[in-house]
Amino acid sequence: MAHVAIEFLETKNGSTTARATVAGGSAFLLHSAYDPEAEAERLVAGYPSLANAGGVICLGLGLAYHIEAMLRVVPADTKILVIEVNDQLRERFAQHASTSTQKKVIVAKDEAAAKGYLSLLRERLQERGLVIVEHSASIRLDPEFYEHLRRRIRDHISLLVVELNTLKTVSHIMHANNLENLPAVIADPGIKALKDAFRGRPAVIVAAGPSLSKNIDLLEAVKGRGVIICVGTAWKALLKAGLRPDLVVTLDATEANWRLFAGLTPTEEFLCYEPQVHPAIIPLFEGRRFVFNSLKSPLTAWLRELCGDKGYVEPGGSVAIAAFGIACLLGANPIVFIGQDLAYTDGYTHAKGTAYEDRRFKPTERELYCLEVPAVGGGTVTTTRNLYSFLTRFEELFAQEKDRLIIDATEGGALKRGTKVMTLRETIDFHFTEEFPILPVIANLHRKHQPDPFLRERVRKELDKTAREYMRLIPELAKVLSLAAKAEELSSIAERFRTVHLVGQWTIGSGILATLKQKGQQLTRQLRAVNSEHRLLSLLSLLTPEVELKPLLTEDAPLPAQIERIRKVYASYLQAAKYMCKELERTAARLLPDGGFERDRTLEHILQNQVVKL
Amino acid sequence: MENATARILLEELRQRLEELIRTLATASREVAGLLQEGAVARGLNGLQEVLEAFQHFHRGLDFLLLADGKSYMFLAALKEKLEARYPLLYEALEAGDTVTLADVLSYEIAETLEDYCCPGKVN
Known part of the structure; x- marks a missing residue:
């Protein structure tokens, strides 16, 4: 990047702006010299989709007025990635931005951060979308860099779209084939x-x-x-x-x-x-x-x-x-x-x-x-x-x-x-x-190639053991779901009472919800414990890509939303556990020394098994 | 041209110029808004149109002041104020400083025009 001198100036409304002088002596402001806050609001108003964005990448940090304005608009769980090429501006942000702002903003200097950000948030981005905000004055600091960055972001998005579409379309088939x-x-x-x-x-x-x-x-x-x-x-x-x-x-x-x-x-x-x-x-x-x-x-x-x-x-x-x-x-x-x-x-x-x-x-x-x-x-x-x-x-x-x-x-x-x-x-x-x-x-x-004569038996035993772990989880998962159904019913009764002012808010639903959440959390801990040995949690998450391992909602979320999340997450776990249990048992049986594999491996069998119904 | 007819024509021109002042104020703010929203290309296209409109405005204003400068002193004051702001605008345009362009259009030019056509207006 060519050398850029940054000078900080007081604005007419008492804030601060910055003037950049680039090689050749050309100078320009990064923010309004009158009212940078109003200018930032104007920029953000041009991106209405920020209100529901799963992720935001901002090209250019400047003095972060537009970042503050964005934080007032984006959902509470959305972090903003800002790519800023200028060291001085990044350092100033680190020194001057409030802790709460810094918690919600990642400031980086290159495309690697964008790649990581997109990969990390890919499910959420697919669900709620990515918004790319350009701070045009900052982009002038190094137009070539930002042009390259735009291209690379587009490339990464293309790759992610392809990967996600492939995963969505064939993930169950891929799993079935891996075992087959x-x-x-x-x-x-x-x-x-x-x-x-x-x-x-x-x-x-x-x-x-x-x-x-x-x-x-x-x-x-x-x-x-x-x-x-x-x-x-x-x-x-x-x-x-x-x-x-x-x-x-x-x-x-x-x-x-x-x-x-x-x-x-x-x-x-x-x-x-x-x-x-x-x-x-x-x-x-x-x-x-x-x-x-x-x-x-x-x-x-x-x-x-x-x-x-x-x-x-x-x-x-x-x-x-x-x-x-x-x-x-x-x-x-x-x-x-x-x-x-x-x-x-x-x-x-x-x-x-x-x-x-x-x-x-x-x-x-x-x-x-x-x-x-x-x-x-x-x-x-x-x-x-x-x-x-x-x-x-x-x-x-x-x-x-x-x-x-x-x-x-x-x-x-x-x-x-x-x-x-x-x-x-x-x-x-x-x-x-x-x-x-x-x-x-x-x-x-x-x-x-000399195949390990004991490998087949070792793998068979491991599959069998893992299938049994799944088996043990199934009744536990079913219990949580039954409890969730009860909580939903009570919540709906409580809602009817509430609307006719007969009882206090959520009294009935809250008790059962507390039990439900406690059970759910216990089970999550159990899943994690099992996972540490057999990676079950990862396997479950893989079989339920549309749900993933979503955390339970916090106490302040509406009661029906909390119950809905619990039902959705654990229903997927239950479905996946049943499927994996069945498939692992079947695969383990095919690895038995009596040649189960050879017996059932007809073309019809293989083709029939391609339709995996969960 | 008889004096009465000339007076009517000059008044008509003044009215037209005053209408144009309102339009120029709105247009200047719109262009500033586009630049602030990051729609730089659209903003600069809009700016070109606004600058052309200013040229027409000044041609009319010059004619009016030449014909009867004394009666239209208040417009002469506006002309002076605007002319003092153009160098800032051209300087920013030359430097490609869209932030300053938006500032000048919004806080200098639009405000000057609005002060003339709607004195006391708070933006």
């Missing part, structure tokens, strides 16, 4: 078995974007000269082109993903799968599979701990991002992308030969979901919010791989920072010049 696939995960080698297996060798990641049709025919020249890693969606297109990849990567939990594999038969290629993947895919690659972990949910963390580390690949919501992580883990250099448009090149969503080859971009969706980004070869290209979040994630990951050459040989689509743009022809001529063994190396490392 557990026997395979226990038995299969992890992707870490391939660590550095191809250090310094080239690899190509084949994605299924529309530009794959332009250069898929050249890929044959890569076979045996570089590791071919394809995403599940592109596998069919490769097979149609008469080419077998070395590794096929898949992570999507949905049935739509299974349809990409249905009817195809692997011969030499190996599967790299995330444990959440649709369970029907796994048996297709019997004896030719590697597991990788890419999710960080409490359930997956717990199962990962039980099964041992299989190799972790940075997540990003896209299978191509996982493929990139795998290429890095192999030690590949350079890593070449093809078919990675991350945009609707020529109006198509996918390449020819894929299951989605006929899908066209619908212009009616443009306004809501699309944006224009710089394109390979100049100009711009249309992309979606989802694809844009992947682009952002890729660019973050590329920035971490400074010593690796990353080539974008897509020959179309979105321009990706951190890549060298080349045609596939040029890339092959320059980098894929030498033959080396690929499949034999992979097969050999797969063969070397």
Whole structure:
């Protein structure tokens, strides 16, 4: 940031304003020299949504008049994040702001704080929204910084929206799949078995974007000269082109993903799968599979701990991002992308030969979901919010791989920072010049995997033990809910009496509520105690993402609201506990030595179990 | 032009100018409000329109004062007060200081105009 001198001046109404002088001598005020408080009220009045905001990010602190004005408007539980680039102003706030203001305001100087703030509050932001307030005079202190910050906030929001939507849509399926696939995960080698297996060798990641049709025919020249890693969606297109990849990567939990594999038969290629993947895919690659972990949910963390580390690949919501992580883990250099448009090149969503080859971009969706980004070869290209979040994630990951050459040989689509743009022809001529063994190396490392003979039984016992813990909680949770129902009934009687002035306020409801809250709190403590051993609380919270572990409301909240919260939270716990108890018991049974797993693992069984009804 | 006719026309012009004074006061406050709300681009567009309106106002005022300065001394006083404030406005505009622009429009120019058309008004 260029040097800025800040000078403090008295205003006509006896307050203080600040004058900033930037490089070049240009000077401007940060607040009114007459009435900065009234000016701040005016700014805040322009953001009516502040009244219900789940979070507020303010660009520019100044002397915080607008922050004080915002605090008078935002809900009591909303904290405001202020990003201020100027040290002097941040220090002044720390010295002069009241303790109560400082408790409700986080002042930071960079985007990392915004990222943390958005991640921390993501459920609340989804429920009540985020408001971004710009203090335009402060932004003049460093317009470039704030422009970058705006872009980064937008990127983080895009990522969060994608993550939350994915979680909402498929969270139950993901959980079911994680348990369904557990026997395979226990038995299969992890992707870490391939660590550095191809250090310094080239690899190509084949994605299924529309530009794959332009250069898929050249890929044959890569076979045996570089590791071919394809995403599940592109596998069919490769097979149609008469080419077998070395590794096929898949992570999507949905049935739509299974349809990409249905009817195809692997011969030499190996599967790299995330444990959440649709369970029907796994048996297709019997004896030719590697597991990788890419999710960080409490359930997956717990199962990962039980099964041992299989190799972790940075997540990003896209299978191509996982493929990139795998290429890095192999030690590949350079890593070449093809078919990675991350945009609707020529109006198509996918390449020819894929299951989605006929899908066209619908212009009616443009306004809501699309944006224009710089394109390979100049100009711009249309992309979606989802694809844009992947682009952002890729660019973050590329920035971490400074010593690796990353080539974008897509020959179309979105321009990706951190890549060298080349045609596939040029890339092959320059980098894929030498033959080396690929499949034999992979097969050999797969063969070397020695599964722990006792692991299956250890995991089974742990699942069984955890299921019993859930079982013990179920009657306790039911008791709290029954008590809550009684409290609700009494509260409604009390309300009727109150309205005809027969009894004092809430007399009847208060007694039962106190008992109810006491019971609820006891149970929460019990849950926490159990959780410290078995992470049950995390598991419960994961299965009830729409409720989360919301705290009970405080004494001063209206009685019906307190009861409603208790009912909602504990009903979710009860539902989740019953579900987990059943699922853990079933999974544990499949791990028994008599081969329950093999017996019931028919395709119909797997597909039937995809519909998880809680 | 006969004197009586000229007088009528000058009075008509004065009335028009006084109407314009009220409009300019309101417009100045609106532009200041936009700048204070952070709607800087809209505020600056509005400012351009206000400045053009001020130019028309001054052309009319100059004509009136030239025709009969003695009768319209009170308008000459307003002209003087306004002209003393324009340099502040142009200086802020040049520095891109939207805070000062809003201050000058709201607390200097609008107040001066309102003092003329609604003396004693408390803002």
